[in-house]
Amino acid sequence: MKVLAAMSGGVDSAVAAARAVEAGHDVTGVHLALNRNAGTLRTGARGCCTIEDAMDARRVADRIGIPFYVWDFSARFAEEVVDDFVAEYAAGRTPNPCLRCNERIKFAALLDRAVALGFDAVCTGHYAVVRTGPDGRRELHRASDEAKDQSYVLGVLTAEQLAHAMFPLGETPSKAVVRSEAAERGFRVASKPDSHDICFIPDGDTRGWLAGRLGSEAGPVVDETGAEVGRHDGALAYTVGQRRGLSLTRPAPDGRPRFVLEVKPASNTVVVGPKEALAVGALAGARMSWAGPRPGADMFRCDVQVRAHAEPVPATAAFEGAELVVRPDEPILGLAPGQSAVLYDGTRVLGQITVDRTVAAVPAT
Known part of the structure; x- marks a missing residue:
């Protein structure tokens, strides 16, 4: 098959691309430039899509002997993922940007371009398994390694998208095996830290990032009866289930911790209550x-x-x-x-x- 390997610059996508080559496929590597103002270097395990990541991906492509390109998807990413993230928080909801990226970028924008260029499949380093079911249809299953299983963030994929998806790491028993294989192949990314947090908020300060885009007007924190028990400096940065950073001035009558139960953007109010609520x-x-x-x-x-x-x-x-x-x-x-x-x-x-x-x-x- 003619395969387009999405190469983030990390160890998983590197090994996935190498396995696709070894399986006999005609593989081309591509790195997605998703940040309009990409930094030069990563900060430990935070963020992605830096110039360093693109260079790491290119070195792997050179080592396994495949063509390599960088495609600029930054405008589409900003519109479909970043703007969506902001709009969801503005409405008092809690989005999942990684899932949205898979839905609208990697297996929509990227896959559409790949198919238009004659590729049969898009290969990624996700930990999930695609199998052919009894009826001949492609099915998405959990990875063998439960600790690394990423089927949840791929749950948005449709049957049509799964028909063009390839996940070479899905049956791998552990991440340690992937790192060991990368080292044996001579990949410099073998010990590169995994990315954490939201890729477009590399410092991990989601509240500060949202405040810069949505503002941070102070308002009341109330309990289930409507009584004010504290003040917040911006309701939109809170999410249901949150316990820390509530700045409560009145403890609960029973002394137990309180959690965010609801965020009301219209009234700029955060509602808190006991865990069982x-x-x-x-x-x-x-x-x-x-x-x-x-x-x-x-x-x-x-x-x-x-x-x-x-x-x-x-x-x-x-x-x-x-x-x-x-x-x-x-x-x-x-x-x-x-x-x-x-x-x-x-x-x-x-x-x-x-x-x-x-x-x-x-x-x-």
């Missing part, structure tokens, strides 16, 4: 995608996962009007509108919904 008994959304055929039944059983490394929870999902409503067998704590809920059948990804609303769990009596 975070329990969600149902979640619903109208924005959904399917990694295969949409389930034929109006109601079906599945496992639901709401964060990249959260434990999946058995649940019942039902189509109700324009929404898919998912009712977990056990309450999920701290789920915010804007997050993605990925649905599984065993190891297989069924699809995902963006959470528009949640329903509080009924307290046990």
Whole structure:
């Protein structure tokens, strides 16, 4: 096959590209320039898309003997990922930019260009498995290494996109094996730290970054009764489930910690309460995608996962009007509108919904 290998400059995409070459594919490497003002050097494990990353990717491409290009996707990334991130926070929701990047950049903009240029597949260093199911359709499954499994952030991929996806690391037992292989191949990135945090906020200060774009007007922090218990310096930087940085002036009557329960942008208010008030008994959304055929039944059983490394929870999902409503067998704590809920059948990804609303769990009596 003619394969386009997306090379971030990290060890995972380097080994993935090398494995694609060894499998006999006609591979071309490409590094995506996503930052309009890319820095020269990385700061430890923070950020990505620096000039250093592009050079690391080029050195790997040279070593495995494949053509290499840098494609400027910075304008598309700014519009589809960064602007979306800001808009979601402005609306009081909590987005996942990595998932959005996979949905709109790596497996939309990049894949569209790759197919237009005659490539059969896009290869990345994600830890996930694509298999052919009994019906001949391509299926997305969890990686062999549960600790590195990235099927959650790939849960937005459609069946059409999976038909052109290649994940050579999916069956690898551990990240240590990947690093060892990179060292054996002579890749300088073998010991390069993994990227953490949000790539376009390399210093990790999400609150400060958002304040620079949305402002930071002070306002009240209230409890569930509406009584003011503190002040904040910008509601939009808070997210449901947050405990730290609340600046409360009145402790809870029982002395227990308080958590963010809701962010109200219209009134610039943050609502806090006890941990048990975070329990969600149902979640619903109208924005959904399917990694295969949409389930034929109006109601079906599945496992639901709401964060990249959260434990999946058995649940019942039902189509109700324009929404898919998912009712977990056990309450999920701290789920915010804007997050993605990925649905599984065993190891297989069924699809995902963006959470528009949640329903509080009924307290046990």
